[in-house]
Amino acid sequence: MKRGLADTISGMHSAAETVRARVALADRLRRRRETSRRLWRATPAAAALCAGVAAGARWAGWSPLLPLGVLGLAAVALAGYAYASGRDRAISDTTAADIDGLAGLGGELRSASWFASHDGHDPWVDFHLSRAADRLQATDWTELYPPVRARRAKAASAVMAIVALALVLIVPGPNGLHASVFASGAPGARGRTSLPAGVLPADLQKQLEELLKRAEEGPAASAGRALTAGEVRDLLAKLAQARDLRSAKDAKHDTNAAGNSIGLPGKNTDLDELSARAKRASEITSLSPEVRDALADVAEKLSDMADAQPSSPRDPSEAIGAADAPKGDAAHAKNGGNNYDDSSVQAVKDASAGGGIGVIMMANEDGQPAGEPGLGLGGASAENKGGGRMPDFAAALRKETIASYKDDTGEKTTQDIRRKTDRATATVAYAGTQPAAFDKGRATAPPAVPENRRAAVRTYFIRKP
Amino acid sequence: MTPAAVGQSIEQFRERFVRITQEVGRRIVGHEEVVNLTVTSLLAGGHVLLEGIPGVGKTSLVHTLADALDLSFSRIQFTPDLMPADIVGTTIVQERPHGGTFFEFQPGPIFANVVLADEINRATPKTQSALLEAMQDVSVSVGKTTYKLEQPFLVLATQNPLEMEGTYPLPEAQLDRFFFKLKVMYPSEDGMHEILERTTRDAETAVARVVDRSTLMEMRHVARSVAVARPVQSYAIRLTLGSHPDSPYATPLVKRYVRYGASPRAAQALVLGGKIQALNRGQAFVSIDDIRAVALPALRHRLLLNFEGEANEVSTDTIVDELLRGIAP
Numbered sequence: 001m002k003r004g005l006a007d008t009i010s011g012m013h014s015a016a017e018t019v020r021a022r023v024a025l026a027d028r029l030r031r032r033r034e035t036s037r038r039l040w041r042a043t044p045a046a047a048a049l050c051a052g053v054a055a056g057a058r059w060a061g062w063s064p065l066l067p068l069g070v071l072g073l074a075a076v077a078l079a080g081y082a083y084a085s086g087r088d089r090a091i092s093d094t095t096a097a098d099i100d101g102l103a104g105l106g107g108e109l110r111s112a113s114w115f116a117s118h119d120g121h122d123p124w125v126d127f128h129l130s131r132a133a134d135r136l137q138a139t140d141w142t143e144l145y146p147p148v149r150a151r152r153a154k155a156a157s158a159v160m161a162i163v164a165l166a167l168v169l170i171v172p173g174p175n176g177l178h179a180s181v182f183a184s185g186a187p188g189a190r191g192r193t194s195l196p197a198g199v200l201p202a203d204l205q206k207q208l209e210e211l212l213k214r215a216e217e218g219p220a221a222s223a224g225r226a227l228t229a230g231e232v233r234d235l236l237a238k239l240a241q242a243r244d245l246r247s248a249k250d251a252k253h254d255t256n257a258a259g260n261s262i263g264l265p266g267k268n269t270d271l272d273e274l275s276a277r278a279k280r281a282s283e284i285t286s287l288s289p290e291v292r293d294a295l296a297d298v299a300e301k302l303s304d305m306a307d308a309q310p311s312s313p314r315d316p317s318e319a320i321g322a323a324d325a326p327k328g329d330a331a332h333a334k335n336g337g338n339n340y341d342d343s344s345v346q347a348v349k350d351a352s353a354g355g356g357i358g359v360i361m362m363a364n365e366d367g368q369p370a371g372e373p374g375l376g377l378g379g380a381s382a383e384n385k386g387g388g389r390m391p392d393f394a395a396a397l398r399k400e401t402i403a404s405y406k407d408d409t410g411e412k413t414t415q416d417i418r419r420k421t422d423r424a425t426a427t428v429a430y431a432g433t434q435p436a437a438f439d440k441g442r443a444t445a446p447p448a449v450p451e452n453r454r455a456a457v458r459t460y461f462i463r464k465p
Numbered sequence: 466m467t468p469a470a471v472g473q474s475i476e477q478f479r480e481r482f483v484r485i486t487q488e489v490g491r492r493i494v495g496h497e498e499v500v501n502l503t504v505t506s507l508l509a510g511g512h513v514l515l516e517g518i519p520g521v522g523k524t525s526l527v528h529t530l531a532d533a534l535d536l537s538f539s540r541i542q543f544t545p546d547l548m549p550a551d552i553v554g555t556t557i558v559q560e561r562p563h564g565g566t567f568f569e570f571q572p573g574p575i576f577a578n579v580v581l582a583d584e585i586n587r588a589t590p591k592t593q594s595a596l597l598e599a600m601q602d603v604s605v606s607v608g609k610t611t612y613k614l615e616q617p618f619l620v621l622a623t624q625n626p627l628e629m630e631g632t633y634p635l636p637e638a639q640l641d642r643f644f645f646k647l648k649v650m651y652p653s654e655d656g657m658h659e660i661l662e663r664t665t666r667d668a669e670t671a672v673a674r675v676v677d678r679s680t681l682m683e684m685r686h687v688a689r690s691v692a693v694a695r696p697v698q699s700y701a702i703r704l705t706l707g708s709h710p711d712s713p714y715a716t717p718l719v720k721r722y723v724r725y726g727a728s729p730r731a732a733q734a735l736v737l738g739g740k741i742q743a744l745n746r747g748q749a750f751v752s753i754d755d756i757r758a759v760a761l762p763a764l765r766h767r768l769l770l771n772f773e774g775e776a777n778e779v780s781t782d783t784i785v786d787e788l789l790r791g792i793a794p
Contacts, residue, residue: 093696097696097794106748107751107752107753107754108748108750108752110694110753111696111750111751111752112750113696114694114695115692115750118695123466123467123468123470124471124690124691124692124749126468126471127468127472127749128749128750132750162668183534372782382636432681
């Protein structure tokens with residue numbers, strides 16, 4: 001110790017430099033360790049984020065460059081942080097105190113670090129620095145600041161990164177899982193083909209397009225194969241057959257759990273387009289009148305098929321009830337969402353105020369009166385049967401009330417229909433109703449309440465005080 | 466001075482310090498810290514106020530220290546009728562051998578290297594104030610003449626914290642002039658055994674003079690040469706400033722119970738005491754721990770409590786402890 005001290009004293013000019021170098025080394029190791037700890041705390045999270053983005057990109061069909069970009073960005077950020085943390089910097093007194101405390105140097109490093117960074121020549125300071133330099137050189141800093149192992153963090157990061165890369169590079173499909181799943185024709189998939197899957201058989205569609213093409217090209221371009229009315233009628237028959245088959249499938253599908261049906265595409269513009277093409281072809285004068293009539297029938301059939309294609313539900317829950325919902329004004333009012341809105345309720349109230357006619361005007365999705373008003377639940381587009389929706393129940397109940405009221409009177413009554421105007425209440429019309437005998441047949445039973453909605457119906461009609 | 470000489474100075478200082486404390490320890494039992502801090506104060510050129518109940522060895526400590534040092538010693542028993550002239554001395558009329566008279570200054574007991582002011586709080590403030598100039602400037606003014614006291618000059622005062630009747634609390638200016646205030650605690654059971662064995666025999670324990678005046682002055686010089694880094698000095702300053710209730714470093718207890726905090730003399734005591742503690746450890750630098758080791762005796766008598774503190778009988782030791790905990794090194 002004394003020999004080492006003497007050697008250091010002989011090289012007194014370097015004592016301050018030695019102290020600075022050793023303190024800088026200690027600080028570098030300390031910061032490296034701290035940086036490693038932080039990095040290995042953040043890396044698994046960053047890798048998990050990349051894996052998540054990769055999975056999301058696969059599912060949603062985003063570009064595979066996105067997860068790769070996130071991965072690269074995370075790597076660059078972590079590397080940048082490591083670089084910034086590892087750069088040499090001035091040693092603050094706080095840093096020196098921390099190192100001193102960990103090394104158990106009793107304040108010698110802190111004091112020596114301050115003196116080494118300040119000018120001034122004093123034998124006591126030189127002695128202090130020389131002894132501090134000896135002591136700092138004898139200190140094993142790597143033992144004080146051992147490298148961070150973080151095995152679990154490294155393993156987790158590697159796994160996450162591999163998963164992210166595998167999702168990006170190995171899993172097949174150019175557009176990702178989402179697209180590949182739907183492209184495979186899975187039930188409920190949102191196809192992106194020219195025609196919705198299952199609407200027209202592929203061969204029939206091909207025949208149809210070929211026939212239309214031949215019709216549009218005209219007899220001259222057919223090269224001896226003039227389009228005949230028989231061919232068109234055959235295709236028309238096939239279309240009718242396909243439509244019937246489709247209707248049967250729909251009926252079966254509706255009776256099953258409809259939750260699997262995420263939704264067929266909306267009103268098919270392709271069928272409309274085909275219908276329009278057929279319509280245009282039927283107006284080509286170069287074709288024979290029989291062929292033109294047959295093409296017009298084809299156009300009408302395609303148009304019917306396009307109209308019969310159910311609208312796409314907005315969400316799966318809506319799709320569940322879509323097949324069972326009664327088609328009518330009340331149903332149209334319901335189609336806007338799960339909750340009956342104010343417009344539909346108001347429409348029911350108006351119908352009640354309308355008196356004996358029992359006109360129920362329900363709003364459609366756009367808030368406009370749906371179709372032609374009619375009696376009871378009737379509506380312009382009533383096709384589906386069934387029930388189970390609150391407005392339907394309300395409408396049915398209202399109808400029952402009105403019908404019962406009219407049946408009970410048994411006399412000819414005149415009832416004024418008053419409406420509120422801007423200025424006052426004025427009689428705007430008189431309606432005379434013919435007394436009618438009570439006819440139970442007029443009282444249609446409300447739609448059956450599904451088991452899972454009975455509690456909701458009970459809550460709706462039976463108000464708690 | 467070369468660095469090698471510095472190393473030797475440190476070793477000599479440490480050796481002498483240990484010899485003094487060991488020699489005092491031959492007669493004084495169980496008060497190692499008090500002895501250590503008393504010697505520290507002596508080497509720093511400060512005065513010590515020893516406080517303790519009767520019979521715990523305050524006066525014996527001073528006697529023993531004076532015996533161990535080859536210095537002049539005098540004792541002043543402070544009583545209520547003690548006058549300043551009884552301390553500093555007075556001018557008396559002398560007759561010349563060949564006729565005629567002249568005034569001659571007769572030095573008081575304060576003209577000594579080590580002065581024991583026993584029961585200092587029993588004298589009136591007027592008499593107590595006679596020590597002010599001596600303690601601060603190491604000089605005494607009588608009439609138009611100022612007399613320099615010989616260095617080293619050390620006042621070791623004792624006071625009893627229990628008997629308040631017929632006593633006069635030391636004024637703040639007087640208290641501030643004491644480098645350290647040390648509390649002499651009651652000895653432990655083992656210490657009592659040792660005391661009885663040493664004092665109930667016929668033979669008296671002899672104390673050798675281990676340090677003479679020149680050596681003591683050299684030690685003082687060495688003590689003031691120790692390097693203090695600015696962060697350490699800053700800590701001492703923050704401790705001092707933190708004892709003031711309006712300081713940003715003030716702790717909750719200081720804000721609540723302290724009327725006036727420590728003076729800059731406290732910071733001087735902290736740094737000088739820290740230097741001697743460092744040398745006593747064989748180091749050429751002052752560490753934070755050295756400052757903390759002397760914080761309590763350097764600050765406890767410099768805090769002036771407010772009414773609430775006095776009414777709640779708050780100990781200044783508690784406040785200093787909180788300062789040491791609350792102010793980051």
